[in-house]
Amino acid sequence: MTILVKAVRLLGVSLLALNMQMSCAAEAPPQGNLLIAGGAIRADNTVVWQKLVELAGGQGARIAVMPSAAGNPERSGKNLAATLNKYGASAFVVPVAVRFKDRNYQRDAEDETLARAIREAGGVYFVGGDQGYITKALVRPDGSRTAVLQAIWDVYNKGGVIGGTSAGAAIMSSTMYYEAKTVLGTLAAGVNDGRELAPGLGFVGTDVFVDQHLLARGRFARMLPAMLKKNYKLGLGIDENTAMVINSKREVEIIGYQGALLLDLTQATTNGDVKEFNLTNARISYLDHGDRYNLATGQYTPSADKIDGKLDASKPYLNEQVYSADILGHNTVLVMMEKLITNARTEAIGVATAMPGEPQDDLGFEFKLTRDARSAGYESATADAYSILNLRMDVRPVHITRPWYR
Incomplete structure (x- = not known):
């Protein structure tokens, strides 16, 4: 062209x-x-x-x-x-x-x-x-x-x-x-x-x-x-x-x-000194079916089966590391969010890397999810389902060293 x-x-x-x-x-x-x-x-x-x-x-x-x-x-x-x-x-x-x-x-x-x-x-x-x-x-x-x-x-x-x-x-x-x-x-x-x-x-x-x-x-x-x-x-x-x-x-x-x-991304920032994509202090939420959210006011209303299901952060179900080597996989980010919101641990790490031979296959990205004071979760009373609000998300580039077969 x-x-x-x-x-x-x-x-x-x-x-x-x-x-x-x-x-x-x-x-x-x-x-x-x-x-x-x-x-x-x-x-x-x-x-x-x-x-x-x-x-x-x-x-x-x-x-x-x-x-x-x-x-x-x-x-x-x-x-x-x-x-x-x-x-x-x-x-x-x-x-x-x-x-x-x-x-x-x-x-x-x-x-x-x-x-x-x-x-x-x-x-x-x-x-x-x-x-x-x-x-x-x-x-x-x-x-x-x-x-x-x-x-x-x-x-x-x-x-x-x-x-x-x-x-x-x-x-x-x-x-x-x-x-x-x-x-x-x-x-x-x-x-x-x-x-x-x-x-x-x-x-x-x-x-x-x-x-x-x-x-x-x-x-x-x-x-x-x-x-x-x-x-x-x-x-x-x-x-x-x-x-x-x-x-x-x-x-x-x-x-x-x-x-x-x-x-x-209201409070998110990027580091201009890093040439690769990066992001600090973004917020990610999962709205489940039946949930409501007002874009103008930011008000969240849980579905009827979650009205009384707000999770108590002081009583976590899990105490385990949350990690994925393929955060871009089918439903992976949601699974990580669900495990983090019910966990005694406050951080989850997911990594995304290219397939060998793809352009820039030595460049990957780390996604860190953090549960903090702004985060909240709601559990359904009728199904194994959650709504998850305001997890912090930070993204940074990582450089990959490929194994010997290259």
């Missing part, structure tokens, strides 16, 4: 971001709800689908299905609409997608008939796939909204629900991952606007970063450099087969199979 092409691409991304920020600033706060799912939502996840239908107006609610991100938008749109209809909706597919065969997505995105149908619906739902195709289909080259995207915003502004899974969750914040490296590669090499990061659609506002497939893929770690790069203080990462509902009062409710991680 030539220097000129790169410059044009970066300029286009910058204009897109500026235009979208100006559009958001000019509007009154939306009156609707967001339903943000972390990917891999099963058709039998009744609580998530019923909640979407309820927020869209209840039985018979019209819901516009947006298959823009899908590899096969015709099939994905049809299947998603059928799932919603099984739960009582009256769903219809909006055929605006770069990958739709024999259609012109730019023309379709400006179609006033499609825009009117969306505007008359009670909800809109984005299927998963490639989030870059959503913004390509719905945002004009100058960064302004197409007729279809404006109609989606109209639904949200008037009190409807905007939902999405995976790629459909990534576009919810004003910044999204686009051409992302591996989680460890992102920590090692950093992020750049216009390549790893690009403007999202901004439904959740400009103050919260959203990511998905969180616990299943260890993506909490890649949220950190993105948040630092774009100056986000709060980040919400939702796990698979799980969703978070955010209402107009900025109250978050977790529903579905598992939960979400809340990252708070």
